[in-house]
Amino acid sequence: MHIVVCIKQVPDTKNVRIDPDTHTLVRQGVESIINPFDMFAMEAALKCKDQSGARVTVITMGPPQACEALRDTLGLGADDAVLLSDRAFAGSDTWATATTLAAAIRKIGDVDMIVCGKQAVDGDTAQVGPEMAALLDIPYATFVKKIEMEPNGSLRVVRQTDEGVEVWKLRLPALVTVIKEIGDPRVPSLRHKMRAKKTQIPVWGVADLDLDPDRTGLCGSFTQVVHVFSPPRRSSRIQLEGSTENQAEQLFQYLKKSGIPGL
Amino acid sequence: MSAISIGENQIEISDDCSLCGICVDACEFGALSLPEVAKGPVEDLLSYRGVWVYAEWRQGKVHNVSHELLSVGRLLADKRGVELGAVLLGSNIDDEACRELISYGAEVVYVVDRPELGNFTDERYSKCVVELVNRKRPEILLAGATSIGRSFVPRVAALLRTGLTADCTHLDIGDDGLLLQTRPAFGGNVMATIICPNRRPQMATVRPKVMKPVKKEAQQGRIERMELPDGCFEARVEVLEVIEEQDQTAKLTEADVIVSGGRGLRNGDNFSIIAELAALLGGAVGASRGAVEDGWMAPSHQVGQTGRTVAPTLYMAVGISGAVQHLVGMQGSQVIVAVNKDPHAPIFDVATYGVVADLFEFIPAFVRRIKRERGV
Numbered sequence: 001m002h003i004v005v006c007i008k009q010v011p012d013t014k015n016v017r018i019d020p021d022t023h024t025l026v027r028q029g030v031e032s033i034i035n036p037f038d039m040f041a042m043e044a045a046l047k048c049k050d051q052s053g054a055r056v057t058v059i060t061m062g063p064p065q066a067c068e069a070l071r072d073t074l075g076l077g078a079d080d081a082v083l084l085s086d087r088a089f090a091g092s093d094t095w096a097t098a099t100t101l102a103a104a105i106r107k108i109g110d111v112d113m114i115v116c117g118k119q120a121v122d123g124d125t126a127q128v129g130p131e132m133a134a135l136l137d138i139p140y141a142t143f144v145k146k147i148e149m150e151p152n153g154s155l156r157v158v159r160q161t162d163e164g165v166e167v168w169k170l171r172l173p174a175l176v177t178v179i180k181e182i183g184d185p186r187v188p189s190l191r192h193k194m195r196a197k198k199t200q201i202p203v204w205g206v207a208d209l210d211l212d213p214d215r216t217g218l219c220g221s222f223t224q225v226v227h228v229f230s231p232p233r234r235s236s237r238i239q240l241e242g243s244t245e246n247q248a249e250q251l252f253q254y255l256k257k258s259g260i261p262g263l
Numbered sequence: 264m265s266a267i268s269i270g271e272n273q274i275e276i277s278d279d280c281s282l283c284g285i286c287v288d289a290c291e292f293g294a295l296s297l298p299e300v301a302k303g304p305v306e307d308l309l310s311y312r313g314v315w316v317y318a319e320w321r322q323g324k325v326h327n328v329s330h331e332l333l334s335v336g337r338l339l340a341d342k343r344g345v346e347l348g349a350v351l352l353g354s355n356i357d358d359e360a361c362r363e364l365i366s367y368g369a370e371v372v373y374v375v376d377r378p379e380l381g382n383f384t385d386e387r388y389s390k391c392v393v394e395l396v397n398r399k400r401p402e403i404l405l406a407g408a409t410s411i412g413r414s415f416v417p418r419v420a421a422l423l424r425t426g427l428t429a430d431c432t433h434l435d436i437g438d439d440g441l442l443l444q445t446r447p448a449f450g451g452n453v454m455a456t457i458i459c460p461n462r463r464p465q466m467a468t469v470r471p472k473v474m475k476p477v478k479k480e481a482q483q484g485r486i487e488r489m490e491l492p493d494g495c496f497e498a499r500v501e502v503l504e505v506i507e508e509q510d511q512t513a514k515l516t517e518a519d520v521i522v523s524g525g526r527g528l529r530n531g532d533n534f535s536i537i538a539e540l541a542a543l544l545g546g547a548v549g550a551s552r553g554a555v556e557d558g559w560m561a562p563s564h565q566v567g568q569t570g571r572t573v574a575p576t577l578y579m580a581v582g583i584s585g586a587v588q589h590l591v592g593m594q595g596s597q598v599i600v601a602v603n604k605d606p607h608a609p610i611f612d613v614a615t616y617g618v619v620a621d622l623f624e625f626i627p628a629f630v631r632r633i634k635r636e637r638g639v
Contacts, residue, residue, distance in 0.1 A: 011449075032471045036569045040356070090280065091297070094417070095426060106639035121568055121591075122280045122449055127417040132384065134421035139386060139499040142414040160563065161410040162323065162500045168383075171499040177387040181562050218297060222426030225284045227456040231447060234599075239617045247618050248628040251600065252615055252636070258598050261519045262544035263633065 001054035001114045001149075003045045003080070006101055007038035009062050009069045010122040034069050037117025037178070044147055044178045045115045046077050046186065052149055054112075055079050059104050061089055061097060062183070067201055074196035075188035079082040082108070086205035091218030094123075098131035100216055104138060105207040113155065114175040126177070133175040141168050145181035166181055272370070310400060311463035311578060313348055314340040317406035317416070318364055318372075319390065320353035325360050328407030330476035331369045335397055335434055335479070336405055337368035340380055342436040346370045352391050356380035358486060365484035367476060373399070374488045379496040381409055382505060386498040389418035394491050401464050403442050405434070410516070422467050427466040428461035432473050432595070433491035441465070450591020452566060468597070469538075471516075473572055512541050512548040513563060520546030520577045523593075524554055527582020527603065527622055531559030536626050537581060539619060543633055549593075551583045567592035580624050585610025602626065 011030045025043070045056045060066050060074040061084040068257075070081035084104055092100065105111050114133070119126035126142070133140035146158035155170045160179060171177075206213050214220060238254070242245040256263045266280035274294070274320035287295045315577075316336045318329040333349060340347040347367040349585040351361065355376060361372040374390050389413075396404065396419075402519070406412040408430040433445035442465040444549070445456045459465040508514055517519060522544065534548070541548045550560035552567055566573055568588040580597035582588060585601070585608055594613045601614035602622050611617045618625055 006473055040569075094425065094429075095421065095424075098421065111429065111561075123429075124450070124572075126413050126447060127420075127427060127429055130417035131421040131427075133420040134389070140418075141412060141500070142385070162514065163410075164506050165505040166502060166506070168384075169501040180565070192430075214319065220301070222424075222462045223428060223456050223457050223459050224297075226443075226458050228285050228288055229454050229456075231454050233450060234594075234613060234615065237611060237614050237617050239619070242622055244624045244628045247620060247625060248632045251616055251618065251630045253630060255600075256578065257596070258577075260544075262546065 001048070001112050002108075002110050003048060003054050003056050003104060003115060004108060004111050005038070005041050005045045005056060005058045005070060005073070006116045006132075007041065007058055007060045007073065008120045009023055009060065009123075010035045010120055019049070029248060032069070033070060035117055035120045035122075037121070038120060038180045039117075040180055040182045041115040041117045042073055042076055042078070043185045044144075044176070044260045045113075047183065048113070048147065048149060049077065049198070051193060055156040057082065059101065059108075059251065060094065061085060061092070061100050061104075064203075067203075070201050071199075072131060073194050074199050075193040076186060076224070077192050081201045083201055083203045084205075084209070085203050085214070085249075086207045088217045089178070090215075091221065092216065093221035093223045094125050094127040094131055094220075095222050096216055096220040098128050098135055099220060100211065101128065102132050102135040103211050105132070107209060112131075112172050114138075114173075116175065116177045118177050118179050125134045130176040133220045136173075136175075138173050138175055139170045140175035140177070141170055141175045144176045144178045147176060147178075147182070168223070178220070203248070272332045272401075275391040279498055284607035286488050286623065308461070308463055309401040313346045313399070314343065314403040314504075315348045315399075315401040315405070315464070317349045317351055317368070317404065317409055317412065318349045318358070319409060320351055320356065321411075323355070325351070325363060326407065326409065327410060327476065328469075328471040329364065330403050330478075331406060333364060333367040333369055334477040335469070335474040336403075337479075339434060339436055339442070343402070345402070348373060348399070350392060351375070352380050352388055352394060354378045361486045362484075365477055365482055365486075366480060366632065368479055368482060368522045370482075370484045372484065372486045374486060375491055375495075377491075377496055379498075380501040383415075384498050384502060385415040386500055387496055389422060389467055390495040390497075391491055392419045393422045394495050395489065396464060404464040404466045405462050406468050408468075408470045410610065412468045415464065416468055423464070423466075425462035425464060425466060425467070427458070427467050431469045433466045434467065434469065442467070443629060448597065450587075452591070472519075472576070472597075473595075511600075512546070513561075513568065514537060515547045515549060515564065515571045515573050518547035518573070518575050520544040520579075521566070521573055521575045521578060521593075521596075522546055522550045522579045522581065522586040523549030523551065523583060524560075524581050525583030525589075526557070527551040528554065528559070531557070533623075536623070540579070540626055540630055543630060544577070546575070546577070550576075551589050552586070580610050580614075581626060583610055584608045585613070592601055
């Protein structure tokens with residue numbers, strides 16, 4: 001059993017702020033973290049490894065410094081890591097990202113399961129996982145909260161929907177995207193961290209993946225950002241005053257006037 | 264914009280550039296541009312006409328978001344001077360459901376009615392939509408950013424080799440006839456307008472409850488029941504069980520009203536105060552990460568970055584200070600009420616109505632006021 005986990009480095013949103021003059025995102029000095037949902041993906045893969053001795057490989061597409069994130073996942077217990085890094089990957093939309101990741105999965109070869117986080121917290125698209133599965137022509141399940149290995153080369157998953165939960169059986173190879181309920185990420189162990197220090201992390205570029213540079217990065221993207229701006233400010237807050245009963249009365253009247261259902 | 268520096272009479276871009284495009288907008292002289300995105304044959308683009316809405320069929324009825332999408336789709340189709348179509352996949356679909364879609368603006372409803380479509384699966388649903396798109400060639404395809412839409416629509420886009428923009432909150436047609444897709448990123452801290460210039464259809468998922476459904480009683484339309492090849496109904500996924508959440512207070516993404524509690528509640532038992540108010544308003548119960556981590560509420564109730572992202576009509580944050588991770592999960596709500604003892608709590612920055620009070624006094628008083636109105 002070989003599991004590949006796809007991760008992304010994202011700016012730590014705790015520190016993201018908007019420049020009041022240019023209304024753009026200030027990324028300078030903002031620390032990078034592993035996308036929180038990808039930490040759940042790591043946990044899901046490592047749980048499978050605990051149970052069935054699966055091999056876990058972690059991949060990410062990003063700048064050279066993304067190597068740090070990969071080393072952190074080795075510290076958690078992943079066996080191998082590969083960095084996909086090339087100038088030609090810059091500016092990728094979800095399609096171009098999925099194309100690049102799918103090429104890496106093909107190069108790795110014997111992959112039985114791919115685990116991704118539900119979405120990255122910077123872009124919030126939740127598209128790369130399903131697009132990658134489509135490109136690899138494998139089945140997938142999104143918003144998964146529980147994974148069980150079945151003996152006959154299939155996977156039993158519980159997925160969260162807007163209406164409740166669904167239990168699905170997927171034929172392997174397959175891809176899953178996971179949510180928080182899969183389990184809290186473990187902490188790195190000293191043994192794994194020692195090994196992580198010594199592990200070589202190969203870097204693959206366009207040539208290694210046998211990709212046409214015109215099909216990667218911004219040139220290979222179908223969507224294009226034409227305008228970035230600050231969200232309109234919320235109308236200024238109304239602060240309710242007076243006694244508790246008085247405040248309750250005011251709030252009731254305001255909400256009634258706004259046409260809130262149930263009032 | 265640390266990747267840009269001025270060299271000897273020219274701008275130098277370092278390897279740190281992520282081609283995000285922010286500098287292009289910011290440059291007053293229009294000196295910067297990005298390389299162009301992938302191109303397709305132009306004559307091919309012109310052969311795509313019409314706006315389509317994927318209508319979501321759940322448990323024998325059409326979900327509200329489809330009506331919202333038809334209303335915005337109607338505006339887009341009128342601006343483009345093209346037909347508005349709806350696509351309805353499921354099993355045992357009656358004509359009444361189709362006529363309802365017509366009453367919200369659809370001129371044609373394409374129906375695929377097969378037992379295999381009774382339960383949602385990404386593979387079958389995406390294959391059916393791809394087949395229909397290849398036959399009819401719409402220029403725009405919209406779907407709700409629900410747990411169904413956000414799951415299978417990326418597969419549709421990938422199979423059609425076209426662009427897709429997730430979770431849009433505003434759509435329009437630009438001067439050049441392209442679909443302008445506006446969406447929040449970084450948890451709503453920035454907005455981006457995105458186009459798909461050289462591929463068709465232009466595809467977007469749209470956040471529920473943002474667009475207003477408009478019924479057009481006089482609207483005329485036709486219903487076309489479509490036969491698709493058997494291959495469209497094959498899947499490598501088997502749906503073993505579908506368990507509907509019986510507890511309405513746990514259906515966060517569907518709720519019009521959410522009352523959320525945080526550490527200000529002091530313990531899990533006190534969540535009963537929140538639950539009573541939520542039940543009174545017919546809403547759901549949310550929780551901050553702190554409340555979930557302390558075991559007061561199940562993780563499925565968590566609102567915020569690693570929990571659910573919600574945008575109800577009314578969001579009440581009770582005893583929640585408002586860490587950024589919480590705010591990004593709820594600041595799209597229409598009306599936000601914050602109840603907190605600390606007047607400096609960051610939750611007040613996003614609130615429509617701020618109540619600085621002891622929640623243990625205020626919430627019961629507010630509950631009494633609602634009950635008095637209802638005469639109970």
